[in-house]
Amino acid sequence: MTKLAVVYHSGYGHTHEQAKAVAAGAASVRGVEAELLRIESASQDFAPMLAKLEKADAIVFGSPTYMGSASAAFKAFAEASSKPWMNQKWRNKIAGGFTNSGSQGGDKDSTLMQLFVLAAQHGMMWVSLGLMPGNNSTKGSVEDFNRLGASIGAAAQSPVDAGPELGPSPSDKKTAEHLGRRVAETAKQWNAALVDA
Numbered sequence: 001m002t003k004l005a006v007v008y009h010s011g012y013g014h015t016h017e018q019a020k021a022v023a024a025g026a027a028s029v030r031g032v033e034a035e036l037l038r039i040e041s042a043s044q045d046f047a048p049m050l051a052k053l054e055k056a057d058a059i060v061f062g063s064p065t066y067m068g069s070a071s072a073a074f075k076a077f078a079e080a081s082s083k084p085w086m087n088q089k090w091r092n093k094i095a096g097g098f099t100n101s102g103s104q105g106g107d108k109d110s111t112l113m114q115l116f117v118l119a120a121q122h123g124m125m126w127v128s129l130g131l132m133p134g135n136n137s138t139k140g141s142v143e144d145f146n147r148l149g150a151s152i153g154a155a156a157q158s159p160v161d162a163g164p165e166l167g168p169s170p171s172d173k174k175t176a177e178h179l180g181r182r183v184a185e186t187a188k189q190w191n192a193a194l195v196d197a
Contacts (some may be wrong), residue, residue, distance in 0.1 A: 002188045005053055008062030009039040009073040011125075013164035015064045015100045018156050021173040022060050022098060022176075025180025032184040042076035049077070050084055050130045058094035058187035059124070060180065061115040065099045068107035070114045078118050091123035094190055096183040097153035100168055100178055102160035104148060112153040125190065127183045129154055131175065143171050145178060154179040 004026045010016035019036055026034035035056075037049050044098025063074035070078075092114055097115030099108045119126050129151055134144025141147075147169075148155040154176045164189055168176070 002058070002182050002184065002191055003031055003056045004034045004058040004060065004180075004187060005037055005056040006034065006060045007037040007039065007049065007053065007072045007077065007115070009064065009077070010062075010072060011066070011073075014156070014158035014167050015062055015095065017164045017173065018098055018100050018154070019062050021103070021168075021176035022062065022180035022183055025177030025182075026058075026060070027180075028177070029181055029184040029188060031175035032190060034180070034184070035074050039073050040154045040157060042073045046077055046080035046194050050080065054084060054089050056093065057191055058096075058183050059090065059119075060183055061095065061097045061118065063099055063111055063115065065101035065106050065108045065111040070099075070111045070143070078114075081150050082119070084123055088123055093122075093124050094127060094183055094187040095119035095122075095124040096127045097181055098156070098179060100156040100158055100172075102158060104157050108148070108155045109152065112150065112155070116152055125186075127179075127186045128152055129175070129179055130182055131178060134171070142169065145171060146175050147171050153158065
């Protein structure tokens with residue numbers, strides 16, 4: 001069984017909906033078990049979460065984009081991950097990332113790059129979204145996969161004046177599911193290659 005963990009922070013519930021979609025996509029891959037690990041606050045004890053992540057084959061990082069950056073709670077988790085980093089406990093695990101913000105642009109690439117750099121520092125193998133941009137022509141639609149045109153990870157947008165029942169959009173959730181499947185399939189292939197080596 002390939003184990004995939006989705007570790008994320010969600011301040012208002014929108015990124016939680018995106019995280020659930022990532023986990024659902026991962027769990028749709030046969031032989032993959034997906035677990036949601038929600039960061040509750042910057043001051044929580046991260047030791048139990050870090051212990052679970054050490055056993056995972058793949059980790060998908062998620063954070064809302066606040067003021068062009070990952071949230072403070074996610075950054076506290078990233079700093080706490082220096083403990084496994086010291087012994088490269090996550091080295092060669094498969095990684096991916098996602099983010100959500102209130103505006104269509106919202107400097108989400110900045111957050112995705114922070115997630116990518118965190119994975120790179122741990123020596124992980126990053127999986128991109130692997131989708132062409134959607135909604136970028138006269139034939140496009142807000143219902144397209146990857147409607148926000150991200151490539152490094154899954155990006156979503158949620159209205160700032162509405163709860164998670166209205167955002168992320170269905171197409172953003174489908175894009176998140178795609179990312180979950182892609183990371184899970186890559187982790188499965190990676191594990192099989194290690195067994196055959």
